[in-house]
Amino acid sequence: MSRSPLRPATLVAGLAALSLGLSACGSGQVDTPTSPDTPQVRIVTSTDAWGAVAKAVGGNYAQVDPIIDSANQDPHGYEATPGDAATVGDAQLIVTNGGGYDAFMTGLVDASGNRAPVVDAVAVSGLEGAAEAAEAGGHDHAHGAHAGESPEEHAAHAGEGEEAGHEGHDHGAFNEHVWYSLPTVQKVAQQIADRLAEIDPSAAEYFRSNAQTVGGGVAQLTSKATEIGRAHPGARVAVTEPVPDHLLETAGVQNATPQEFSSAVEEGTDPPAAVVAQMLDLFRAQPPVDALIVNTQTESASTDQVRAAAEQAGVPVVEMSETMPDGVDDYVQWMNTNLDALNAALAR
Structure with a gap:
């Protein structure tokens, strides 16, 4: 055509x-042997896209649980469940897209009272308009606002963040689908590695090596995309x-x-x-x-x-x-x- x-x-x-080359390397992880007793950092991500990035960085030292992990689920209209609230409440690291895209995560994090670090992809992207989009998306997490509630109560409050995210979200001003932004994925991988290194310093080198491997794969994707444009x-x-x-x-x-x-x-x-x-x-x-x-x-x-x-x-x-x-x-x-x-x- x-x-x-x-x-x-x-x-x-x-x-x-x-x-x-890309088919051969994938996202990759450093090959480090583990045993059933190897401690794993619990990471919760809003979607499986960010879950894949987190798993590539965390490797054998991370357990990654995406809230949305099916092609049949639409993140825009997703309604959080009590099980989701419990999952987020147990997380040691949380990865969100931000920018109002996964506003349900804002409610889950706020309702859970979990003070675990949050990596917000929009906030770290550095894209034009990202700072404003991150703020409008409601990702200034008020940790502890609903501490002490049951998982059912957490899920009930989770909708509050979703409503706030949609009210402040202008799709025309900023494209929040930042997992399709290759430079952003590299930055998020590095942020995840840095946060994991703080949680488990003994595996810091492992996490950062994995992030470099992810970055190498993303760099090849960037080269390929550029070649397609030239072709x-x-x-x-x-x-x-x-x-x-x-x-x-x-x-x-x-x-x-x-x-x-x-x-x-x-x-x-x-x-x-x-x-x-x-x-x-x-x-x-x-x-x-x-x-x-x-x-x-x-x-x-x-x-x-x-x-x-x-x-x-x-x-x-x-x-x-x-x-x-x-x-x-x-x-x-x-x-x-x-x-x-x-x-x-x-x-x-």
Whole structure:
């Protein structure tokens, strides 16, 4: 489908080599033998995406429990349970996305009274607008506000943080899907290693070595994304929801989607008819956009209509998700698969 000139053979070969290298290395951990008696730091993450990063860093010395670990769960509308409250209450380290994305975690942390350190990915990202988004997302945790309550009472209070997060959350101002921001993932991995080193100083070198391994894998992903952009200059795509925007920016691939469309889908509302028409025009134009990226976890009548228009126009459809696909537990390999799918679509 791509209408750019023929790609240099060196770029194609480079992408193939990067793909092989990434498949071989994954996120990786330092190989340190352990026994059943090896103490493990209890880490709780909001989603399995951050859980995969935490596990890659913590390795054999960490037990990682993501609250959301299924592709059938939508973090935007997730309702915390008493079991979630108990899990968060036992954590020694908590990893959240922040920015209002996983606002249920704010309520769980505040309600549990757990004073464990919190790594907030949005807050540490350094992205433009991140500081404001982190504050608006309600991540100034008031530890101890509900100390002494039962898990059931904790879960009841957890909704308070979720409501606050949604009220202060402006999707148009900041894209909170920062696990698709490769530089952010590197920073979060390092932050996790630093916090784990404070909790278990005896394994500090192990944690930091693992974080470096994660960083190496992410650096290869960055190189691969850049090569995709170079191989497909001027490529334009449409997205049903702004999940992959940070990755597209790294690749230098233009997102031609009307912002009002993707924002409405993200908020669970119907885009105005005029905006839907603008979106459909992207596939009727000559030439149309090079690909459509669909978030499989926020499908609706509007996104189905857009997907049908893309397929009718012969525009390749790429599926990307907010949480990790079932059966996948390695962050680097997950993103590598996403990049392979994007590259294949742009090459058609």
